[in-house]
Amino acid sequence: MDPFEYNANPGRVVFGKGSIQKLPDEIKRLGFKSPLILSTPQQVDQAEDLAKILTNASIEPAGTYTNATMHTPSHITEEAMAFIQDKSADCVVSIGGGSTTGLGKAISIRTGLHHLCVPTTYAGSEMTPILGETQDGRKATRTDPKILPGTVIYDVDYTMTLPTGLSATSGVNAIAHAVEALYAKNKNPIISLLALEGTKALAESLPEIIQNPKSQPAREKAQYGAWLCGVCLGSSSMALHHKLCHTLGGSFNLPHAETHTIVLPHALSYNAPAIPEAMEKLASVLPGSEGDATKGLNVLLENLQVKRALKDYGMKEEDIDKAADIAVSNQYPNPRKVEREPIRELIRRAWAGEPAK
Numbered sequence: 015m016d017p018f019e020y021n022a023n024p025g026r027v028v029f030g031k032g033s034i035q036k037l038p039d040e041i042k043r044l045g046f047k048s049p050l051i052l053s054t055p056q057q058v059d060q061a062e063d064l065a066k067i068l069t070n071a072s073i074e075p076a077g078t079y080t081n082a083t084m085h086t087p088s089h090i091t092e093e094a095m096a097f098i099q100d101k102s103a104d105c106v107v108s109i110g111g112g113s114t115t116g117l118g119k120a121i122s123i124r125t126g127l128h129h130l131c132v133p134t135t136y137a138g139s140e141m142t143p144i145l146g147e148t149q150d151g152r153k154a155t156r157t158d159p160k161i162l163p164g165t166v167i168y169d170v171d172y173t174m175t176l177p178t179g180l181s182a183t184s185g186v187n188a189i190a191h192a193v194e195a196l197y198a199k200n201k202n203p204i205i206s207l208l209a210l211e212g213t214k215a216l217a218e219s220l221p222e223i224i225q226n227p228k229s230q231p232a233r234e235k236a237q238y239g240a241w242l243c244g245v246c247l248g249s250s251s252m253a254l255h256h257k258l259c260h261t262l263g264g265s266f267n268l269p270h271a272e273t274h275t276i277v278l279p280h281a282l283s284y285n286a287p288a289i290p291e292a293m294e295k296l297a298s299v300l301p302g303s304e305g306d307a308t309k310g311l312n313v314l315l316e317n318l319q320v321k322r323a324l325k326d327y328g329m330k331e332e333d334i335d336k337a338a339d340i341a342v343s344n345q346y347p348n349p350r351k352v353e354r355e356p357i358r359e360l361i362r363r364a365w366a367g368e369p370a371k
């Protein structure tokens with residue numbers, strides 16, 4: 015066996031349909047009395063639902079801030095910090111996808127408040143000590159054990175309204191975390207097990223969700239997969255795929271989960287010659303792969319009926335060269351040498367929507 019190091023991230027998970035009813039007990043167990051609730055403007059109903067559950071259990075929320083925004087812009091964090099200033103909140107409860115989780119992390123790291131997180135997409139941010147924040151259009155990412163939410167409640171009931179498009183792309187975003195963990199510089203056998211199990215759960219459940227968005231078993235399986243894949247991102251270094259997505263998202267304002275979805279098969283295919291063992295294992299958990307993991311991802315994306323071209327999200331052809339230049343600068347550790355010409359071709363294919371080979 016190759017030598018390895020392994021750190022388990024702490025954090026408590028409460029999983030299962032209806033588990034939101036345990037939120038008051040979770041708060042009381044920690045000795046808190048006055049939670050601040052966070053959501054996006056689109057999920058105010060769910061935030062109000064939480065407030066009711068808490069009030070019925072004699073916990074009075076300190077307030078509800080509903081302006082969480084994609085990529086955790088610093089002016090929103092400042093607004094939320096001003097909102098809580100006179101509220102004497104003693105913990106934070108976030109309900110939503112990666113955007114709301116991000117705001118919960120931003121407040122928690124600034125104030126030291128315990129963060130209880132109720133994820134409603136499959137992005138997996140709730141399992142990572144990573145926070146990306148945007149200021150003046152630039153995204154800066156930092157990692158700190160204190161950023162990791164302390165409690166995570168996975169309740170399938172709060173995912174039933176997630177539109178199929180976002181179900182598909184946030185799920186593939188999670189798979190991307192697992193894929194890169196299989197060949198990360200600090201890979202280890204425990205995280206690899208989670209990566210394969212998480213990928214399998216998502217690859218099996220996401221197509222089912224597209225066919226039948228009201229399927230609770232499929233949505234619960236996707237949540238389980240998202241959890242495991244989130245653990246992978248939280249425990250491994252990122253490689254080419256994440257570098258490409260950070261470049262494309264950060265410099266060309268492309269949407270987060272959609273960009274991950276388009277780029278993943280291309281990044282995997284680029285690395286394939288350097289990672290035969292990971293390719294074989296990955297192929298074994300991707301339905302329809304016929305032994306080829308890149309094909310397995312192409313089949314998955316076809317079944318999910320997602321857009322495959324970055325140009326569909328507004329990237330211009332003349333941006334391909336700029337993207338290639340940024341992608342090869344300040345590289346993340348990667349199993350295959352990252353060279354400009356093949357990377358430019360990778361980005362061009364992803365821009366044009368040609369399937370990965």
Ligand code: NAD
Pocket residue numbers: 054055056057083084085086110111112113114116134135136137138139140142144145146172173174175176177180184187247270271
């Ligand atoms: P999101 O949180 O931005 O949600 C997108 C939209 O869907 C929002 O309007 C939201 O309110 C809505 N929505 C979410 N759940 C819903 C539900 N169940 N029903 C109806 N509407 C719902 O999307 P996301 O893909 O989860 O998160 C993307 C963000 O997360 C990005 O900013 C990304 O950088 C970040 N992220 C961070 C990490 C990390 O580890 N730090 C990991 C993954 C993603």
